[in-house]
Amino acid sequence: MIAALIAALALDGAAEVAKLEWMAGSWVSERDGVVVRETWLAPRDGAMAGAAQTNQPGRKPSIEFTRITAEPAGVTFTAIVGSQPPTPFVLKPGADGEAVFENLAHDFPQRVIYRRCGADLCARVEGQVKGKLQGDEWRYTRIKP
Template identity: 35%
Template sequence: MTLGWLLLSGCSPEKPPEEVSDSGEDTRFAQLVWIAGEWQREVDKKIYRESWEVAHALQLNGRAYKIVDGDTTVTELLSLEQIGDDIFYIPIVPHNPGPVKFKLVRVDESEAVFENMAHDYPNRIIYRRQEDGGLHARIEGKTAGENARDFYYQRLD
């Protein structure tokens, strides 16, 4: 079956997303490095940014913050890291007692999907690289009638 899949995927114009298994392939993490950089969106005269940098080959560190009237407030500390054979998106936010881990369940060159179905909200975090060079971040889950939220960022660097 594997050989057949390899032959079929070689004929496809697009590489199919890699389903993440327990194999621990380091190539999965390399597909996330495009997230590194400075990203910004503006809403109602407020500036929201995500800043990501490569800490080492298997970890990106980031922070999310907002700027209102020149005052900067960090809203989340972020990490993408390989722990054992799995890769996790780990946000630290004030309203949670500690970090929450979202496991990478699917990745390709332009999209990464992280899930934690045991968490109250969100359950899924998706990062997509847009054709215009932007970043589309999406959170999904249900809380207070809210199912999904989309955030569109442009690269600053």
């Protein structure tokens, strides 16, 4: 009985991850000399893997690894940045074509948001800093193979 419940929850989680297929692909955002490239593998068996690289003139490139997985807490976006421990953000219910991942216990950001903007992929990070909402946004265009 418990094994069947766990299997059903895993299938539900995998189906929820599969709904994020619209994020899959390689994307680029260029703004004020800063180039951010982000790639997401298509969902498979309840998981997506991602990587991002930020290049800024005069600075060492920044690399981030991410994953979206079906977890007991729900669909979870986990960011792995530098030597910091992995940081999980849980998907909140929302509209198709938008994913809001939240971790209110994290300092900043507390939300990671992706949404489709026509053919583009838009992303935002946001959270409270000293009682004020702060954030940053990117508009990515698809990188042609």
